Amino acid sequence: MNPAPLQLAAHGIPLAWYLLLSAALFSLGVIGFLIKRNVITVFMSIELMLNAVNLTFVTFAHQWHAVKGQIFVFFVMMVAAAEAAVGLAIIIAIFRARATLAVDRIDLMKL
Template structure:
């Protein structure tokens, strides 16, 4: 059996990669993927603790987080596509919707 510390270290690494990419990258798609990576790292911790405590509630919570993340992905990608059609770029520095 794998100790829970391994899962927590993996989740911390995934979350750190996602947070680092979120802060460094300038592409909207990369930022969006970084947010999804951080959500999945948190889901991994929920599943690890639910397995450790033999509770199903953590896994149910992960299910709801995944449903919200899927809805967020659909809406987020629609916004990104609309943004690209208007501005012809996905660079965060070049996108300014308050100016014409």
């Protein structure tokens, strides 16, 4: 499973490493989503998860020499930019209404 470094230099990096890195980044994003108590940091964890998935898309686009995966990443980026703009506007609106950014205190819709 783990070729020697000399072999790696000749044959390139196994794409499984990129996928493993992507899985690790995604898990770190989920953990951040669970443990962070500031709504902006929670939002940043979501962005981290989106980036991890993008890395998987690019890796598979490289594996199959297909452009479609990269097109997908392009659209994900555009939607993420729109999502960030709307999400941060919502955060500003929440801060204006509740004067706090702690998710524990924004519990109006909680059961």
